[in-house]
Amino acid sequence: MSQYSEKVMDHFANPRNVGEIENADGIGKVGNAVCGDIMNLYLRVENNIITDAKFKTFGCGAAIATSSMVTELVKGKTIDEALAITNRAVAEALGGLPPIKMHCSVLAEEALQSAIDDYLKKQRDKA
Amino acid sequence: MKPVYFDYAATTPCDPEVVAAMLPYFSDRFGNPGSMHAFGQKTKGAVEEAREGIAAFLGADSGEIVFTSGGTESNNMAVKGAAYARRGKGNHIITSQIEHHAVLEPCHFLEKEGFEVTILPVDGDGRVDPDDVRRAITDKTILISIMHANNEIGTIQPIAEIGKMARERGVYFHTDAVQTLGHLPFTVNDLNVDLLSASAHKLYGPKGVGLLYVRKGTRLTPFMHGGEQENKRRASTHNVPGIIGFGKAVEMAQGSLEKEVRDLIAWRDKLIRGFQEKIDQVKLNGDPTRRLPNNVNISIAHVEGEGMLLSLDMLGIACSTGSACSSASLAPSHVLMAIGLPHELAHGSLRFSMGRPTTAADVDRLLEVLPPVVAKLRAMSPLYHKT
Ligand SMILES: Cc1ncc(COP(=O)(O)O)c(C=O)c1O
Numbered sequence: 001m002s003q004y005s006e007k008v009m010d011h012f013a014n015p016r017n018v019g020e021i022e023n024a025d026g027i028g029k030v031g032n033a034v035c036g037d038i039m040n041l042y043l044r045v046e047n048n049i050i051t052d053a054k055f056k057t058f059g060c061g062a063a064i065a066t067s068s069m070v071t072e073l074v075k076g077k078t079i080d081e082a083l084a085i086t087n088r089a090v091a092e093a094l095g096g097l098p099p100i101k102m103h104c105s106v107l108a109e110e111a112l113q114s115a116i117d118d119y120l121k122k123q124r125d126k127a
Numbered sequence: 128m129k130p131v132y133f134d135y136a137a138t139t140p141c142d143p144e145v146v147a148a149m150l151p152y153f154s155d156r157f158g159n160p161g162s163m164h165a166f167g168q169k170t171k172g173a174v175e176e177a178r179e180g181i182a183a184f185l186g187a188d189s190g191e192i193v194f195t196s197g198g199t200e201s202n203n204m205a206v207k208g209a210a211y212a213r214r215g216k217g218n219h220i221i222t223s224q225i226e227h228h229a230v231l232e233p234c235h236f237l238e239k240e241g242f243e244v245t246i247l248p249v250d251g252d253g254r255v256d257p258d259d260v261r262r263a264i265t266d267k268t269i270l271i272s273i274m275h276a277n278n279e280i281g282t283i284q285p286i287a288e289i290g291k292m293a294r295e296r297g298v299y300f301h302t303d304a305v306q307t308l309g310h311l312p313f314t315v316n317d318l319n320v321d322l323l324s325a326s327a328h329k330l331y332g333p334k335g336v337g338l339l340y341v342r343k344g345t346r347l348t349p350f351m352h353g354g355e356q357e358n359k360r361r362a363s364t365h366n367v368p369g370i371i372g373f374g375k376a377v378e379m380a381q382g383s384l385e386k387e388v389r390d391l392i393a394w395r396d397k398l399i400r401g402f403q404e405k406i407d408q409v410k411l412n413g414d415p416t417r418r419l420p421n422n423v424n425i426s427i428a429h430v431e432g433e434g435m436l437l438s439l440d441m442l443g444i445a446c447s448t449g450s451a452c453s454s455a456s457l458a459p460s461h462v463l464m465a466i467g468l469p470h471e472l473a474h475g476s477l478r479f480s481m482g483r484p485t486t487a488a489d490v491d492r493l494l495e496v497l498p499p500v501v502a503k504l505r506a507m508s509p510l511y512h513k514t
Pocket residue numbers: 136137196197198199200202227229274276277278303305306326327328335337
């Protein structure tokens with residue numbers, strides 16, 4: 001369907017980093033109020049750097065592509081750098097999304113925030 | 128591989144014979160049927176011939192057929208036209224939750240104009256209960272509009288029974304037969320209807336032409352005011368090529384209907400059985416037997432419809448979905464909500480609709496292609512756990 005960019009279709013058809021991480025350092029599970037979709041994001045963090053990220057998503061083509069893209073974007077980033085990633089940045093990295101699909105990229109941003117919050121909380125609990 | 132179309136409920140290709148019948152009416156025989164001269168009289172004759180053919184197919188008189196611009200206009204004309212014409216008698220309209228928007232929206236418009244509309248629920252298979260209709264009729268009821276068969280889930284309604292009741296109570300009865308004309312055998316008398324809508328592009332005719340059957344004696348307030356066409360019921364110069372194409376399409380349906388129904392029911396049931404065997408947690412939406420021969424609508428748990436649609440499209444299979452994600456309003460299909468489907472199953476709905484060009488090989492290909500698509504998306508789904 002031509003409503004999506006080539007990059008979106010690529011990430012939808014060949015999503016990167018699908019799955020779960022066992023004993024993940026941070027887990028974000030969020031739902032999308034707009035259309036009822038769900039994303040789980042798993043992070044592996046070593047020395048404050050995100051070394052691995054995986055996702056599972058129940059949602060449209062744009063939701064799957066933004067999930068895939070956000071896992072790619074965060075890998076190798078510090079926690080602070082990852083916190084600065086916005087839904088717009090994810091959408092831009094995909095060559096843009098149709099306006100009606102921008103809310104799907106919000107799901108990815110929220111999942112990332114939530115996974116990092118979970119990581120920080122676990123760190124505090126440990127300390 | 129050649130792409131396969133499984134979306135005939137959305138629209139059908141014009142049959143080449145239909146196109147051939149239409150072509151002369153764009154240029155050679157271009158006259159206005161309203162003109163007195165030979166140019167006009169030639170096209171008028173052709174339009175009237177098409178009208179007679181279609182009327183005969185419906186078991187109606189040709190004077191009872193009004194040509195329109197499509198199913199949407201026919202539904203608008205029936206609902207609003209009947210409501211305004213009978214305003215003196217009452218202000219109550221009965222319809223159902225699963226009607227096409229081309230019936231529901233005119234009803235909502237009429238509510239703002241002071242009419243009262245009862246929107247009846249349907250059961251889990253999408254059937255309207257005739258007893259619910261009976262109970263809803265009051266002294267003020269002027270119109271009942273219930274569709275013949277639903278475009279999304281294929282459920283066929285007990286139209287004849289409802290029509291009989293409407294007639295006994297002196298209430299006009301309209302049915303939207305856009306999905307059934309040329310696809311199911313019936314006459315207007317079988318169905319006990321006063322008004323019936325149809326559209327040419329659903330039966331291998333051109334887009335932008337339809338009809339409203341108006342039983343003799345049924346009063347309608349016209350809303351296209353202008354010239355005297357269609358006995359002043361619908362002004363505007365006739366869409367001559369469209370009407371000729373519609374006539375040809377109906378003539379062709381007449382010849383192939385019986386065989387088509389037989390083939391399609393066999394393939395429909397093969398698809399339904401096949402999906403249920405090859406994919407776990409699949410639900411059939413709509414009535415299992417009282418359904419359109421060409422319609423398969425299933426919900427696949429824990430996957431989202433737009434994703435399946437996109438994946439199938441990439442593999443050369445075209446279908447449709449009632450998922451919230453694929454609609455402009457980001458709300459799930461009102462029909463799937465009306466049959467009580469949870470949001471999540473509405474999300475995973477797919478409609479496959481077959482047509483005259485569908486082959487046994489197409490059906491087999493679909494049965495092969497869908498299960499791996501579902502498996503791939505389910506592997507990404509946080510909700511899916513194999514049972
Ligand atoms: C049941 C039903 N009613 C009405 C319509 C509208 O018909 P048209 O596209 O000719 O306006 C359709 C098709 O989209 C339909 O399926």
